[in-house]
Each structure stands twice: as structure tokens, then as C-alpha cells.
Amino acid sequence: MTRYVLVVNGREVAVEAPGEASLLDVLRDQLDLTGAKYGCGEGKCGACCVLVDGESLPACRQRLADIGERAIVTVEGLAAGGELSAVQEAFVEENAMQCGYCTAGMVIATTALLAKTPTPSGAEIRAALEPHLCRCGVYERAIRAAKRVAGGGR
């Protein structure tokens, strides 16, 4: 067990865990941040993506020891002062979800994309969402939500 200090959703938090523990396990079991979902544990479904210094990465593949001072933002950290972010708002407006299990990952991926590329092409949006599996099949709606934020029309 080692003590690590992480920056999660703008706050420093200390956790005790072995360095090889995954960020996903730490978020879910020790910080009670369950917005990032367990889907496969191998970084192949996108359900657990979080922002790591602005990049959307599967938390299940990040070792605690490797995080260092990089800023972690989970889906719980996107709404500032209770106000939904533009991406969150767009997913609600487009009803770009059914069960909602993949939604956190898709919202995180869209947030990362738009921060780097404010007016992405359709192909760039699809590429950003490509790592995210959705069993309910809301892909087209997620693309629409991203376009809505980007001002790309409906």
C-alpha cells in the first residue's frame, strides 16, 4: 500500500492503494465516484473514460502509480456549480441515451474532442466516438449531440 495524492475534479485527494491498482478501481471503490462504469476492464468499450490532462482515456487502463500530478476529471466533475456543461446539455437535449451506461464515456470523449477541435467534421466526431460501444444503439444521437455543441446545426 502506498499513499498517492491525486487531483480529481479540481481537488486534491489522498488514497492508499498499491501502485498497480487501476484508476477505475480507485475512483469507484475509494472515492465513491461511480460515474465511470466498468464495462470490460481492458480499455475496449469506453464506458470508463475520464479526462486525464484533457485527454479521454479508459480509467481501467491507467495505473495509479502512473497518474502523478495529471488532472483527472470524471463525468461528475463536468457540471460546474450544478450547471450542466454544454456537452451534457446537448446529450440531454438530443436524448442521446437509453440505459445511460455508455453515456459518461461518450460525454467525456465529446468534451475532450471539442476542447481541442471546437468545430469538428463529421468524420472527426465519429473517430472520437469510435472507441465507445453502445448496446442500445444511440450512436447517431451522440453524433448529433456533438454537432449541436459545435454549432454544426442539427
Add this chain to the structure above:
Amino acid sequence: MTRLEERLAIEPDGTIVVRSGKVEIGQGIRRSFARLVAAGIGVPVERVRVELGDTATTPWDMGTFGSLSTRTDGALLARAAHFARRQLLDRAARRWNVEPSLLAGENGAVRGPDGRCATYAELAAEAPLTGEIRDDEPLSVPRGPADGTDDGRAIVTGSLRFAGDLRTPGMLHGRVLRPPAHGARLVSLDDRAARAMPSVTAVIRDGDFVGVVAERARTARAGLRALVAEWSDPPPPPQHERTLVLRDDRDANQALAAAAHAFAAIYELPHVANAPLGPSAALADVRADGATIQAATQRPFGVRDDVARLLGIAPPRARVIAVPAAGSFGRNNSSDAAIDAVRLSRAVGRPVLVQWSRADELHAAPNRPRLSAHVRAGLDANGRFVAWSSDIVTNPHVYFGDLERLPDELVAMTCARNAVPPYRLPAAHVAVKIVPAAIRTAALRSLSAAPNVFAIESAVDELAATARLDPLELRLHNCDHPRLIRVLECVAERSGWARRPRGGGVGLGLACALYNDTYVAQVAEVETSPRIRVRRAWCALDCGTVVDPDGARNQIEGGIMHALSWALVEQLPHDGPRVTANNWDDYPIARCHDAPDSIDIVFTDDGHTPPTGVGEPGAVPFGAAIANAVAAACGVRRRSEPIALAK
């Protein structure tokens, strides 16, 4: 025989509480029910609270499947709301000594012509609202877009807790060892290493059941990995089989022999996995006086009965609460994770949360049965069916019971769903043989309907080609259902069926179905180079009156994506009883790049027919629409899924 007091109550603050044993699994029934109730009783939709799937507080229900929730419980709650409004109007009328017909119940209050007003809450406080909800109570469906009363905000902020997200004081994490093959028995177990791990609270063994319990999910997984188990080779599956003959007209064979245009082919569908994005999960707290289980389940009352049987207690002493679950399309009909959690909680005397791993979900969850259909069909010189014959072989599509003892109606409803084509067939033979599978099988979205309709609607197109008839004309010419004709005509018009160019690697395909009283027709436009891709999809659907237009669209889009995934991507690899897929690499499903550029959906809603379902029908004909489009695009006919050009 349904009582109002079991279904609806008005709280002192005016909130209308309604109850159903159905569960919300992303299909949007909470929103639809709230909308129906709001319209029926006369309150804004945000004043309605819908309580679902809790064995202690909601009425018994068989389960959430079959696209039935809106049709049965939605309609029932709408009628309950209307009945309650009538009673409230009567109470105000008595209070004011006026005719009830002069009063209006709106916005949570009864108002009289002279401006007098009494809130529903104060009228309800006189005495409980009671009585038998009658079937002839009017069913009014609100028009226009639905307001959001769903969980959208909680989902995008990560605050909605799915079963695997539950945390409770004193809770432990449990993981259970799965056999490597269906039916394998545990021969030996060496659990010394796992027991020696300080982070492991307990290793529980009960016959073939082995579980590890620990403070954290990570350490429970580590404990499980430390177990050394030896499993037997599974015994061969039992040899019993069951045959249902749905139609057996004596002259079918003769008519086929004499047909002007005859056609025969075999269609085959592989096992596919339910593969919900979130694996099965449940939290159980077993105590001396009973048990409470919060589970991702489509069947809370079935889980309750299974748990009660396991614990040897009366069912009311087990409370099962359906909590938010990943869309599961039949997978969560089984009690798997709930039973795991109950066994572990009973052993350690603390609440235990079990979440299956992705590998376990692929290895050990029930899958869609295989299905093969030997179809023979014939037309007369005028393009009318003279006969149809289907000999179908599949596996059990049910999640419970012994196939040999299930009543015929139940077997037909599950394993022979949509086996008989919806066309005018002067003579027909349709027989379904159900044989055991090497791997576990049960229901997946629409059960045998999507596989059967793949065979039927592919064969109809092949027959049309044989007779040089337009596939749309052949269907219209042989259909007696006015509502099916209407959706066919509608989808043809929307998709530009008659004029849209084909060939050169682009093609259109049509298919239709009549599924549990919902009529659906779909067109796929595919390109076949460099790979098969669905460019656009069109769907015309008649589900009676649409309760929540955008919610219904979402369901149909999802059905189309699911069927597209089956048609082009999915096939569960297995070596006899051993599933060989471990993760999404071995079991791919459709991704963003597979999504059509557009999906056009139109409802042929007459505004007064009671609602039927939309959860499954969208997934039923689309596989055949794709196969037919591929054939139109490049002349290659594929009779099995997944459809691939290189073979």
C-alpha cells in the same frame, strides 16, 4: 381485476404516485407512464411519480419483455388515472351540490363554472380512492413531444447509480468462479493461496459454487484469480427435443409441386450473445429475518421467488428492488447475479455486491439460440402464393423451466415467434423443432422473431427475383393486413423505393413484419465496397397511438442498430460447450462507424388505436432488409448472418 388503490395514490402535496411491477431499462417507460397518467388525471407531468419494479411496493408482474410495458401497464395506469379523475370530480360535485359534468379536472384541481376550486390533494384526503379499474375506462394519449421527466440529467452527471455502482455501509465485493464450459462440474479446488491473502475476507464453497468476498472489487478479483480449480468435461446435452407444428395443410406439398414459380433455400442464424455493456450485477443483504436484493433485473418478482426458494423462506420475506441497469434485451431475465450475491451475503452475514466480469458475461450468460429454416415457397402465374413450407430448427428461447414440461402455448410464444409469414397462404406447413444447445441459451430481443423474419423476408425477395416481380409488389399483392400494407406503402414512399437508383455496389432492400400487433416495414440502403455498410435506413411503423414520439424513435433506431450488428458483425465463437470469446475483441458489436448516416422513422399513427410496443419490432425485419439490399447491390445473396461478401 385490477384495483385502483394498488396502482394510484394522491399524496398530501398533490403528487400522483402510480405503481407498476415493470422495470426501467433504458426503454423509457418511466417517462411514457408519467405522460399517460398526467393526461389521464389532469396534472402537469412533473407532478407524477412512477414507482417501478419493487416486490414490496409494486404489484406483481411477470417481467419486462415482449414490448408489452406500454401496451399493458401504460394503458392500465392511464385508465387508473382517468378513473381517479372521475372520482375526484364526483367528490367535488357532491361537495358543491352540482352536476359532475359541469366540472373540469385540470392542473391538479377540480374547478366549477362559478370559479370554485378544490385541489386533488384535498379531495383525495376525504377517503382513499378505490375501486375496480375497468377496461372500458377511456384511454387518452397526449399528443406532441414529451417533457423530460426521465433520468437524463442524472445520467450525464454520473449520479444515477446502476446496480454495480451501489455502495452501502459494511458492504463487501463478491466474485464468483464460473465453469470454463457450460455444464462442467467442479472436480477439485485449491483455495489456500486465496485464503492466505490478507485482503480476502472469505472464500465460500457450496458444491460447484465458489465465491470470493473482499473489501474491494480489486482484491475480490485478485482472490478469484488465486483459486486453482479443476473442472470436469461437461456431459453431452440432454437429447430431448420438442416439435411444434403450427400449420400442416395436407395439400401444401402438392401445391408447391404445381407452382408456376418455386423456390427453396436454407437460412441459418448463429448464436449471438446478449452482451450488455454493463455485466450483470446485484447487491444482496441477507439477514436472519429475510433478504433485500437490489438488482439489475427485468424480472424482480421472478428473482424474489428464486431467492426465496434458495433461502427456504416465504417469498414476501425476500424483497427485490430493480435498480438502473445497462440495457440488457433479455439477459437480465435470469437471476444469475442476484443469486450469487445472496449466496455470498448469506455466508458472510454482510451485504455483498456482485458484478460479473466481461469474460464471465461472454462465457456463462445465456445466448440467442441458433436457428435454421428450410423454406420452400411457390407462386402462381399471377404472383400469388400457392403454398409455403418452413421446417425450422432452433434451441430453447426461454429462461426458465424444463423444455419438456412447458405448455405448447409458451413454447410457441417464445421459440416459434413469427415463424408463420404474415401473408395470405392458401396452403402451408410450418414446423419448429427445438433441440438443446451446447451452450446456454435464452431470450434475446424479439426471441425467435428476428431470425425467423430474416429467413421469411429473404425468401420472399428470392422468390420475387425468381418470378421477376418487384419485392414490394409481391408483398402488397399477398398481404391481407391493411395496417401492414400501409407501413409497406409508407416506407416505399419515404425511401423513394420506385425511383432510387440501384446497382454498381449500391442497393435497396425491403422487409416487413407483424410483431405482437405492431406493424413494421423497413428499407436499408447499402454499399458493398470496400465493405458492406448501411448508408441509410427507413422505417414505417404502426404501434397504434404513439405515447412518446422521440422515445419511440430512440427505441426503433436502437432496434435497427441492434439488427445491423447481428446482420453484419455478431457471431459468438464457441467450441462445443466452451465459449471462446473473452472480450470485445473476440466478440465485436456494431460501432459508431457502422451507424447509418440517417435513419428515417415515420409512424402511421391514426391517433385513436391503443398503443402496442416499439422496443423489439424495430430489430425484427432489418437483417433481411440488409441481406436483400446486398443482393440488390452486387447480386450476391447471403442466407446466413453475419453477412460477409468474402466466403
